[in-house]
Amino acid sequence: MTDTTTDTVGVVDVRARAESFGDGHEAAEILASARLCVDPELRRAIDSLPGSMRRIALYHFGWEHADGTPAAGHAGKAIRPALVLAAVRALGGEPAMAVRAAAAVELTHNFTLLHDDVMDRDTTRRHRPTAWTVFGDSDAILAGDALQALAQRLLAEDPHPGASAAAARLAACVVELCAGQHADGVLERRRPDEVTLEECLAMAEAKTGALLGCACALGALYAGAGREEVDALDAFGREAGLAFQLIDDVIGIWGDPGRTGKPARADLAARKKSLPVVAALASGTPASVELAALYAGVPGEGDLERVAGAVERAGGRDWAQGHAADRMSRAIGQLARAVPVPESAGGLLALAEFVTRRTH
Amino acid sequence: MTDTTTDTVGVVDVRARAESFGDGHEAAEILASARLCVDPELRRAIDSLPGSMRRIALYHFGWEHADGTPAAGHAGKAIRPALVLAAVRALGGEPAMAVRAAAAVELTHNFTLLHDDVMDRDTTRRHRPTAWTVFGDSDAILAGDALQALAQRLLAEDPHPGASAAAARLAACVVELCAGQHADGVLERRRPDEVTLEECLAMAEAKTGALLGCACALGALYAGAGREEVDALDAFGREAGLAFQLIDDVIGIWGDPGRTGKPARADLAARKKSLPVVAALASGTPASVELAALYAGVPGEGDLERVAGAVERAGGRDWAQGHAADRMSRAIGQLARAVPVPESAGGLLALAEFVTRRTH
Numbered sequence: 001m002t003d004t005t006t007d008t009v010g011v012v013d014v015r016a017r018a019e020s021f022g023d024g025h026e027a028a029e030i031l032a033s034a035r036l037c038v039d040p041e042l043r044r045a046i047d048s049l050p051g052s053m054r055r056i057a058l059y060h061f062g063w064e065h066a067d068g069t070p071a072a073g074h075a076g077k078a079i080r081p082a083l084v085l086a087a088v089r090a091l092g093g094e095p096a097m098a099v100r101a102a103a104a105v106e107l108t109h110n111f112t113l114l115h116d117d118v119m120d121r122d123t124t125r126r127h128r129p130t131a132w133t134v135f136g137d138s139d140a141i142l143a144g145d146a147l148q149a150l151a152q153r154l155l156a157e158d159p160h161p162g163a164s165a166a167a168a169r170l171a172a173c174v175v176e177l178c179a180g181q182h183a184d185g186v187l188e189r190r191r192p193d194e195v196t197l198e199e200c201l202a203m204a205e206a207k208t209g210a211l212l213g214c215a216c217a218l219g220a221l222y223a224g225a226g227r228e229e230v231d232a233l234d235a236f237g238r239e240a241g242l243a244f245q246l247i248d249d250v251i252g253i254w255g256d257p258g259r260t261g262k263p264a265r266a267d268l269a270a271r272k273k274s275l276p277v278v279a280a281l282a283s284g285t286p287a288s289v290e291l292a293a294l295y296a297g298v299p300g301e302g303d304l305e306r307v308a309g310a311v312e313r314a315g316g317r318d319w320a321q322g323h324a325a326d327r328m329s330r331a332i333g334q335l336a337r338a339v340p341v342p343e344s345a346g347g348l349l350a351l352a353e354f355v356t357r358r359t360h
Numbered sequence: 361m362t363d364t365t366t367d368t369v370g371v372v373d374v375r376a377r378a379e380s381f382g383d384g385h386e387a388a389e390i391l392a393s394a395r396l397c398v399d400p401e402l403r404r405a406i407d408s409l410p411g412s413m414r415r416i417a418l419y420h421f422g423w424e425h426a427d428g429t430p431a432a433g434h435a436g437k438a439i440r441p442a443l444v445l446a447a448v449r450a451l452g453g454e455p456a457m458a459v460r461a462a463a464a465v466e467l468t469h470n471f472t473l474l475h476d477d478v479m480d481r482d483t484t485r486r487h488r489p490t491a492w493t494v495f496g497d498s499d500a501i502l503a504g505d506a507l508q509a510l511a512q513r514l515l516a517e518d519p520h521p522g523a524s525a526a527a528a529r530l531a532a533c534v535v536e537l538c539a540g541q542h543a544d545g546v547l548e549r550r551r552p553d554e555v556t557l558e559e560c561l562a563m564a565e566a567k568t569g570a571l572l573g574c575a576c577a578l579g580a581l582y583a584g585a586g587r588e589e590v591d592a593l594d595a596f597g598r599e600a601g602l603a604f605q606l607i608d609d610v611i612g613i614w615g616d617p618g619r620t621g622k623p624a625r626a627d628l629a630a631r632k633k634s635l636p637v638v639a640a641l642a643s644g645t646p647a648s649v650e651l652a653a654l655y656a657g658v659p660g661e662g663d664l665e666r667v668a669g670a671v672e673r674a675g676g677r678d679w680a681q682g683h684a685a686d687r688m689s690r691a692i693g694q695l696a697r698a699v700p701v702p703e704s705a706g707g708l709l710a711l712a713e714f715v716t717r718r719t720h
């Protein structure tokens with residue numbers, strides 16, 4: 001176990017470390033601490049907006065009610081800023097110097113949420129009505145635009161030597177997120193039998209994996225890491241992001257409504273082509289034929305139980321959980337490539353474990 | 361005329377130079393040359409986009425038809441990139457070094473056009489159907505998001521020493537553009553008698569003046585100018601931008617449809633609260649009472665001639681033209697503050713004269 005001359009042993013070392021964070025306790029602490037670090041920077045950035053844009057942003061982050069009174073809101077899990085800070089620490093940098101980068105990633109994530117909710121006509125976000133339902137489409141689009149600009153402004157004004165490369169990488173990531181959201185729309189409009197699992201995985205990588213990878217890459221840049229380490233951290237985040245999306249899709253079908261805040265079987269009711277469903281449809285089993293017929297019809301209440309059952313019998317749930325574990329394994333392999341001292345990777349591993357073991 | 365020891369004489373010098381460009385001939389050459397400089401950089405940037413986003417951007421810029429076949433399109437007048445390059449030259453810099461900054465400003469402008477057209481439900485842009493009418497709202501929003509990111513990416517990857525400050529300034533400008541577009545929507549939804557001229561001028565400065573000012577400021581930054589010169593160039597562009605908007609509004613009422621490509625009296629038919637209309641309504645003349653009554657009713661064909669007549673008799677046209685001249689005068693004063701050699705300001709003045717003397 002002390003032999004570090006081969007990659008394989010490195011992976012085992014890191015994996016052993018990962019297991020000690022398996023209960024998710026440390027991850028919760030890391031997330032809470034990231035929230036504490038980043039929130040003042042985020043608030044300061046949002047306070048710099050003109051009143052009309054500030055109001056929408058404060059509502060979206062859960063810090064104000066629609067009428068402008070303060071709310072003890074919930075601005076999300078802060079997974080992306082926590083990844084930035086944990087990546088800095090993993091590569092021997094000083095997380096306190098990367099708070100602006102962490103805030104920039106969180107602003108970018110929230111810009112995409114504001115716009116995605118408009119496009120997808122989603123009415124609920126973090127247990128509250130989405131911004132477009134409160135302020136209208138135009139104001140939600142404008143607030144999203146302003147948050148994208150604010151993210152870039154934070155990096156452009158940051159004197160840290162890694163800031164320019166971080167800004168370029170974040171901008172390239174936004175382009176990928178846009179292509180991913182476009183692909184999502186295209187796949188949703190196709191018939192279920194015209195969608196391949198490869199297309200869905202590529203879409204999930206662009207839509208979800210890219211920003212988690214970018215968060216880790218920005219942390220590496222702020223730690224002064226070289227090109228190879230930065231790319232390995234990006235790959236770690238992407239693989240973990242795919243695992244995250246797979247588990248998210250499992251929760252979207254089998255999650256407990258009391259914990260998710262969404263109606264039971266929400267993704268099935270919306271006939272979403274989520275990864276377990278597409279895997280089930282492609283399985284060539286008798287249950288996949290039953291599922292295809294059910295997905296072609298109009299969803300009814302009792303129907304959803306039958307659909308969930310067919311996805312499960314066609315192997316969609318097992319595949320998603322197995323593939324998530326596989327992606328996590330690849331993620332850990334990428335991490336081992338870049339992090340010379342496995343102990344320092346603990347934060348990143350705890351976060352990756354957290355997002356793939358959660359149940360809501 | 362050779363005495364340059366006082367500001368007043370400096371202004372006269374610069375003004376004399378401006379008059380020699382009054383026929384707009386040199387401006388046309390400057391714009392054509394800016395287009396030639398910036399287009400290869402713009403094309404390269406857009407070619408770097410993933411296929412789905414590239415297709416929409418190429419259509420929007422007029423370089424492809426909706427089916428993806430090449431179009432000998434018209435990507436607009438290139439006023440903003442021309443201002444960047446002319447500002448570099450005015451402050452003794454090398455315009456060739458600022459081509460990326462010029463392209464970034466043009467990308468930013470086009471991102472706002474894509475989004476504004478969605479919000480305003482405008483169906484025609486540069487004599488062609490707007491992107492959202494061809495590709496849908498979602499894709500037009502996503503392509504706009506991608507162009508904003510691309511603009512920031514160009515600056516983040518630019519090794520020029522002025523690039524970071526330019527990126528920060530451009531991002532701050534985008535926030536102001538968003539607030540301006542928001543204000544435009546708010547003012548359009550109010551009753552005409554609830555809108556003040558000051559509010560409309562402030563909105564026009566944020567929506568139009570800010571990016572013209574930013575273009576000039578970026579040129580100054582790329583010339584290595586100090587804070588005062590950069591701010592003076594920004595103020596020059598803002599004042600010229602206000603003049604531009606006033607003339608635009610005059611053209612929106614009295615422009616020749618054969619030259620503007622828009623229906624006659626388009627702004628009146630849409631009951632737009634453009635600056636000449638708001639000035640006319642605020643004039644306290646008998647014609648302003650007539651105008652208020654007409655604007656409260658549903659527009660009819662013959663009606664529009666009566667509305668245009670009332671705006672003119674209430675002094676709206678004269679006020680707009682006079683105020684545009686006043687703003688141009690202030691613009692020239694700002695320019696004289698920053699440019700030590702009046703001869704080098706010729707390009708900026710020619711552009712400013714061009715945008716305020718055009719008739720379509």
